[in-house]
Structure formats: structure tokens, C-alpha cells
Amino acid sequence: MNQDVYVAGVGMIPFTKPGAGEAYPQMAAQATRQALADAGIGYEQVQQAYVGYVYGDSTAGQHALYEVGLSGIPIVNVNNNCSTGSTALFLARQAVASGAADCVLALGFEQMRPGALGAVFNDRPSPFERFDQATAELVGQDEIPLALRYFGGAGLAHMQQYGTQLSTFAKVRAKASRHAANNPLAMLRKVVTEEEVMNAPVMWPGVMTRLMACPPTCGAAAAVICSGAFAERHGIQRSVRIRAQAMATDRPATFDARDMREVVGFGMAQAAARQVYEAAGIGPDELDVVELHDCFAQNELISYEALGLCGPGGAEQFICDGDNSYGGKVVTNPSGGLLSKGHPLGATGLAQCYELTHQLRGTAEQRQVEGARLALQHNLGLGGACVVTLYERV
Template identity: 50%
Template structure:
């Protein structure tokens, strides 16, 4: 048998404003994990390894999260890779299966977050992003605004100054993703706004308004990865989606030497990861029909258009002007789920929610969000500090 890998089951909870979701992280993990197992049509006893991602929680919370699914003695590995935690868990599960170390592995992510903007939890030790902070501080003065939107807002300002993009371009991305989320029952926000309402929302850090920023969220997501042999033996071809290419990339020398805010927030990591994942999957970016992209802020979606090769450097805003990345555009459709901006962003669960959305899209199960005729999908998930994960999905042959 080959070393090909398949998603055979996915599940997620609704994403909710912190403090409003009933239950606790073990409950949400069981909900998402049970949904993924039911989707795959297998029991937890078929899972041979589990990789569980979260950023905010005590050590071994991953074990506590999956013990509600069963006590089978399998290895459970806790994963923390900032905002790319869920995709990093997916990467490890896929890697175990691809290497032949397991026939079936679970990737699960959850987060129980605090209200308000992200901040440091341990100010008595070196900040893991101290190098990024210092490098950005050499480019622009820090302002009285939350840390994360400043970082990505700096990238947006840089793009505007170098290439002529305007606040309206970033606002359109926020408008698009909120519009998409109206059809997503799992999304934290399901409200459509006018473009003017997006522009007029309270400014967080120019050019970003509140409706162009992802919220903190509670929730969980899960995916089950299996080998070709497992899919064949359990006759799961009717639900299998091939995970055909994947790459995890950390910061590169240019991250700190380029004197670019876009690079400091992950553009080069994303570019390198996309190139590697596309090459492994043997597809071109022009073949991709649907994308779930890490739009933690609208500026990052525009910058990532270029990093993924959807547009040449400096031309990401031309996709906005032609409305290419929404339904009816030249494509691909980007963030049909509503993206992080509208679906929500529970850090450990985000990557698994992206996987779930793209699996549903390629199966033709995305209901009113369905991208007609989708056969190739791309997932992009980054965490500063840093890690970028890009995954390519194709309909199983």
C-alpha cells in the first residue's frame, strides 16, 4: 500500500464568545471528537494516536480532553504552536500515518479563552516573540492599541505605502467574510454588514476596524486521518478526502533581516509552506477552487493572497477590486466559512475547523456555502513566533 493519507471524519462545535458557551473544554472536545468519529463511521478504539492542540491550559489538558472519548491507552501528544496549533496537530497526525507509524490518528484542538485581546501570560520570562517585537519597533513606533492588530496592521500599512492598496480594500475583505458566515451555523457571528458599516466600525489600528479583526472564541474541532489501507479495509471511500500535500514552516532568516512588516507576520513562511505543499500534491495554485485562509485580520488575508501565489507581489488588492475571492468571482472562493474574522478564532481549534470546512466542500456537503464543483482545496494557518501550515486537499480518486 502507498503512504497516501486521507481525512475520513471531521467535527466541530459552534464557536462562541468566551464565557457564553455551556460546559467546559472536555465537553467541547468530546462533542467535536464524537462528531468526527461518527462522520468516519468508526469507534474510538480504532484510533491509534491522538494529537491534541490548545494554547491556554495546563499541561496534559489534551489527555483530559480526549478521555471522554475513551481510555484506550494510546499515545496522546499535547501541541502548542500559537494560532497554528490546530493545523500543527493535524500535521503530526498526518505525519504519523504517512510514516506508517499508525493507520488511524486523531487530531483535535480546543480553546477556552479569556475575553479581550490576546496578551502575554508569563511576563516574568522572555517573550517568545521578542525578536519580532524588536524588529517591528525598528520599522514603526508602537501605538496605544492591542498588540496583535498592531503587528498585522503594520503589514497592511506597509502594503498601502509600497503598492497603493487602500483601507477600502481591507474593508471589503471584512465585508466578504462576514457575508459568507451568514450561511455557517458554526460561526460565532452570522450577521451581514454593509461595506459602509465595516468601514465605520470602531478603529482598532488603522486601517483595521473592529469588523476586520478576528475575535477570541471558545470551541473545539477534530479530524481523523487514515492510511489508504485503513480506508480500503473499512470501505470508507465514500467519505475520504485525500490530504495530498502539507508543509509546516517556521521563521526563516529573511523574517528578521528583510525589514518588512509583512515578512515579520509570516508572509515568507506562508510562501515557503505553500510552495512545498503544492509541490507534494502536484497541483498548481491555479487549480485550487476553495481556500480557508488565516484572516486573523483583513490585512493578513490580502498579504497572504500574494504569499500563496494568487496574485503577484504588490497586486493582492487587484483581487479585491475584481471581487475574485467570493462566490461568482474568478476564484478561488476564500473563506466560505466566514474565516477567522466571522467564524471566530479559538486558537487550538481554528486549524481543525478549517479542515472540516474544506472536507465538507470537497464532499459537496457545505450546504448554502458550497463552492460548486470544488475538487481541490487549500488550507492556510499561521502562528506568530512562528509557524505556518499549508495543507492541500483533493477529492479521493
């Protein structure tokens, strides 16, 4: 894979609460049309499409793209839990980098229901059996929804090892709200203070309040990926290149380490990030902006350490020093992240791509990270898969 890969166009619709927006075919078609218009090409020039969603029937990707056109191209439906959108991007990049295609669409959408995530197929083994068993053994708390036990348990492990304060997670959520206030596509744009986060309804005493969790969300986002030769032939801007990308899945330590941080993907994120840094020949200290998977404030904190933005146990100081925001070492989640922007599972990874593409183009308006040159994306799905992507301004 030696062909340069560029982000030719991106599109994203405003994220909404379940039931407040259109159905998935309309959402997905709108995001796709935006990405095509941004790239300056027609759908007939797209040679392949990878379409991600978690909660939907087979070939929903075809239904979504048939709203845009009936071109006969290969359409591959993708489901990798919360990393679905970035998995679609991973496959699109591979197709272009390998020379199998010159112009590929990555699309992600989700039409969600209110409330906590849950299984759809209850008549067969759950893909989370091993994760659920490990969580039951490590944290118990059967009365709390599983997603909260996963990530709350990971945060609790950090608190127990390093003395991290609950208020530090509240600082993460407050920072997310300040960033989202400048994002017209974010679902939650109201600024909340650390104190308001701490005083929100308690979901796990001493571990998590409601505002530390991302809300169920509906939405869609898309990206057109192309080769340099295709971009040159069609007059497409080549200002954003995917410099390196890696996907990792679970290894024995996920369960053998007896640590909830490993159960929720710390090791996957660390391995993928290291592969990306090595492939690009850079270190995390060279990054300007990061969009990471903050499905819970707890996961943002531990992800700082997994991605090497700070050392082991250094996340609390990193947050308290303001090194995760404007004026600090690296701006994390300028979009507001999942906590404020929302988390429509299949769309999340491509929404991150949308944000970082605009940051590197210098078109992020009030959210703009001055002089952004290198941008890292981290998208995690339990079960599990983690995709880390490095973009650069060229």
C-alpha cells in the same frame, strides 16, 4: 512517506464568545465524538492522538480525551500558537503517511478569555521578543495592542508600497460576513457592508477598524486521519485525500527584510505553499477553494499574494474584481473565516479542515463551491509556524 492519507471524519461545534459555552473538556469531547461518528468508527480504533491548545495547562489533551475514553493510546499535546490545530493535523498525517499508525485523531480546542491576547508567563523571556523588537522599530505605536501592531503594520506596509486603500480591507471583512451568513457554526453571522466596516470604532487611525480584527472565541474541532488500507478494512469513505502538506518556520528574512509583512509570516506562508504546489505538481491557479488565516483583514489580503493566488501587489485588484468569492477565481474562506467564524486558537486549523472536507465531499450546503476538487488550507502562528495543506476530492 509514501502511504496515502485520507480524512475519514470531521467534527466541529459552534464557536462562541468567551464564557458563553461549555468548558474545554466538554467542547473537545463533543467535537471528537462527531468526528468519530462521521468516520463510522469507535474511539477504541484510534491508535494515536495529537491534541492542540494554546491557553491551557499541561496534559489538558488527556483530560479532554478521557471524556471520550480511556484507551491507553499515545496522546501528544501540541502548542504552536495560532497554527496549533494544523500542527496537530500535520503530526497526525505524518504518523499515517510513515506507516507508524493507521488511524490517528487530530483534535484542537480553546477556552479563551475576553479581550486582546496577552502573555501568561510574565516572569521569563517572551517567545515574541524578536518580533516585538522588530515591530517597535518598524511601526512604533506602543499604545496599541501588539497583535494589532503586527498585522496592522503588515497592512500598512502594503498600503505604503502599492497604494492599497483602507476600504479594500473593509471589502475583505464584508465578504467574510456574507459567507458566514450561510454557516450555522460561525459565531458572527450578521452581514455587514463595506461602509459599516469603515465606520466601526477605529483601532488604529487610517490602518484598522474594529471589524477588521477577528474576535476572541471558544470552540473545538477534530479530524480522524487514516490510511487507505484502514479505510478499506472498515468501510470508511475515501473521498478526501491529503495530497500534500508542508510546515515552515521563520528564516532570517523575517527580521532582516525590515518589512512587517515578513514579521507576520509572509515568507513562511510563501515557502510552505511553494513546497505544497511542487509536491502536488499543481499551480495555485488550479485551486477551487481556500481556507486561509484571516485573523485580520490585512492578513487575508497579504496572504493572497503569499499563496500565489495573485501576483505581488495584485491583491487589491483581486479583491475589487470579486475573484476571492463565488463566481470569481477561487472562493476564499467560504466558512466566513476567522473574521466571522471566530478564532479559538487551538481549534482554528481543524475547523478549516472541517470546512474543506465538506466542500470536497459536496456537503457544504448553502456554502458549497460548485465542483470543488482541490482545496488549500493556510494556518499561521506567529513565533512562528505556518502549515499549508492541499486536499483533493478522489
